[in-house]
Amino acid sequence: MKKLTVYTAKCSRTMDPGRPEATAIAVAGERIVSVGSLDSMKPWLDRFPRDIDDRFANDVLMPGFVDPHMHLRVSGIFMGLNYVGPIPSYGAPGPARPPHAALRWGRAPRESA
Numbered sequence: 151m152k153k154l155t156v157y158t159a160k161c162s163r164t165m166d167p168g169r170p171e172a173t174a175i176a177v178a179g180e181r182i183v184s185v186g187s188l189d190s191m192k193p194w195l196d197r198f199p200r201d202i203d204d205r206f207a208n209d210v211l212m213p214g215f216v217d218p219h220m221h222l223r224v225s226g227i228f229m230g231l232n233y234v235g236p237i238p239s240y241g242a243p244g245p246a247r248p249p250h251a252a253l254r255w256g257r258a259p260r261e262s263a
Contacts, residue, residue: 151179152202156191162211175211176200 155177162172164185176184176191178198184191210232 151183151198153206154178154194154198156188156195156200156202157206157211158188158202159206159211159221163213165213219238 157177158173159175160173162175164170164172166185169185172185173187174185174191175182175197176194184194188195188202191241
């Protein structure tokens with residue numbers, strides 16, 4: 151590890167029940183190496199060269215929330231497609247239904263023949 155950057159903040163929400171808040175986050179490259187206070191990071195700070203970055207000193211830091219679930223968005227994309235899969239589709243036969251009916255039943259509207 152060549153150098154640490156320590157970001158200080160008014161408060162950092164950690165999402166860790168054992169340590170829900172912190173006032174400093176030490177980063178080496180793209181990795182967080184320590185979370186706590188400047189005092190609790192003393193072993194890291196004594197061992198490695200560091201920069202203290204206080205640009206967030208009056209702010210609250212929170213982890214970036216990443217939602218890996220695309221179900222709703224993907225479902226919306228698929229709504230406009232015609233189903234051609236191996237499992238039979240049990241949509242209503244006959245002329246095309248209006249789009250609002252397709253949304254209510256969760257199926258793509260059929261095109262009229």
